[in-house]
Amino acid sequence: MEKRVTFDNRVLPYLLLAPQIFITLVFFFWPSGQAIWQSVLIEDAFGGNSRFVWFDNFANLFQDSAYYASARLTLVFSALVASVGLAVSLLLAVMADRVIRGATVYKTFLVWPYAVAPAVAGVLWGFLFNPSVGIVAWLLQSIGIEFNYVINGNQALLLVVIAAVWNQVSYNFLFFLAGLQSIPKSLIEAAAIDGAGPGRRFWDIIFPLLSPTGFFLLVINILYAFFGTFGVVDALTKGGPGQATSILVYKVYNDGFRGQDLGGSSAQSVILMMVVILLTIVQFRFIERRVHY
C-alpha cells in the first residue's frame, strides 16, 4: 500500500530517519555482525590474539553433549510452555466468552499478570515453592510429595514452566478472546438450531475458525519460550541445578558473559539468530494469510 499524495523534499526524509537508522546500525547491526565474525574466531585464553578458524566453533558446538542437552531441553521447555499456556488460556477465553455477566470484570482480573516482569514472576513462584518457607512446598510435603526445586532438576524445570506460563497467560487470553468475539454469532446460532450442543459447536465451528489465532499465538509462544523467559530462569534457578534449566538463551549468556568463551557463545548466538529469523518469517507469512480468511 502506498500514498498517492506525498511531499517533495530531498533532505528532510533522511533527517527524519536518521535517529532510528543510527541506533539500528550501532546497536543492532554492528553487534550482530560482530557475533557472526567472532563465531569464526578463536580467542586465546589471555585475550588479545584471535585466530580465524572457519567453522570450528560450530563444529565444537555440535560435538558438545552439553549443547545438545541444552537444545533438547529448550525444545521440551518451549513445547511445554506453548502447549500448557495455549490450553489454559483457550479454556479461560472460551469460558469468558460464554458468560455475559461479569465478562469485563474477569478480563480485568486476567490481564494484569502480563505486567509482571518475568524475573519478578520467577521470584514469586520461587517463594511459593521454596523448600523451607514455601506454602505450596509445605502442602505437597504434608501429602507426602517431596518438592525441592533447588536439588531436583525435573522439579526445577516444572517450576520454570509454571512461572513462564503464568506470565504469558494474559497475552494468550486476550488474543483468544478477541478471536472468539470476532466469530459471527449467526454461525453459532445456526448450528444450535440444527441441534449441535456446546461441545459439538466448539469443535466443529469455533475451533477451526480460531485456528489462525491459535497458530499465530503458537509462534509467539515459542519465541517467548526461547527468548522471553531469560528473566524467569535467571531469577528462579540460574540454569540449575546442574544444567537442568539451562535453556539455549541462558547458555549463551552464561558461556559468553560468565565463562568468557567468546567464540563458542557467538556461534550459539548465530544459531539462535537463525531460529528467530525462521520464526519471524513463519509469523509474517502467516499474517498475510490471516488478512484474507
Added chain:
Amino acid sequence: MVENRPFVTILSHVIIILGLVVIAFPVWMTFVASTHDQTTMLRAPVPLLPGPYLIENYGQVLTEGFGRGFGGAPIWVTLMNSLVMALGVALGKIAISIISAFAIVYFRFPGRMYFFWAIFVTLMLPVEVRIVPTYGVVAHLGMIDSYAGLIVPLIASATATFLFRQFFLSVPDELTEAARVDGASPMRFFWDILLPMSRTTIAALFVIQFIYGWNQYLWPLLITTKESFYTVVMAVSRQANAVDATPSWNLLMAMAMLAMLPPVLVVVFMQRLFVRGLVETEK
C-alpha cells in the same frame, strides 16, 4: 448466549473463578508475606492472611533497603531508575518511530525501501541473541552505568514504526492535499494534523512500551555495575538469590510488590489502551 443452559453457565463461572484464584494466588501470598515480621515468615506453614507489619516493612525497604550490610541501595533509588528507564524507552521509541514512519509514508526518496527493510530486520535481532557483542559496543562507547546506556540501545523499534506506518496509511489523502494547497510545509502538516490525529495510537503504544521498559531485565543486568543504576526488577532478583543467607522474606516480598505495582496499575487503569496497543503492535 445461544441457549439457556444454567448448568453450563455456572460451570463456566466456576472454571474462570478457579483460574483467577490460581493466577492471583502467588501475588496474594507475596502481599501477605510483605505484611509480617521476619520470624513469622520463617515458621512453617507461613500465614495465609495479612499481618500488622505492612508500614514498617515497606518503610524499611523504601528508605534503607535490606540494611545490615545486605543489598545496599534503598528501593526508592531503584524505583526511580526503573521509572527513568521505562519513560525514556517508551517516549524514545515513540519519538523516533513516528518520524521514521512519517518519512517512509509521506516521502519518495532513493533508498526508501532499504531503510524500511533495515528497520524490519531489527525484529529478528533481539538482545538475547547478541548479548556479548552488544555489551562490547556499549562498553566501547563508554555507556556502562548511565541512563543513556540503559535507554538508547533499546529505543529502535520495528513494531512501533510499522504501527505508525499502518495508521498514516489510513489517514485520508484529502487532508494532505488540503495542507499542500494551503502551502503547509511537511513539518507543519506533521505537527498540526498528523500528530494530533495519532493521539490514541501514541497512548496505546506508550502503555505497552512503558511496561516493556519497566520489565527489562537482561539489558540492565549486563550494563549496570553500580548499585545506584540498578533497576527495581534487578534488585528483586538479586536479593532473591541472596535470601537464603539473609532470610528476610518479608522485606524481599515487599520489594517484589513495589516492583510489580507500577506496571500492573498502568495495565489495570489503562486497560482499553493496553489491549489496543497489544493487539495492534502484533499486526
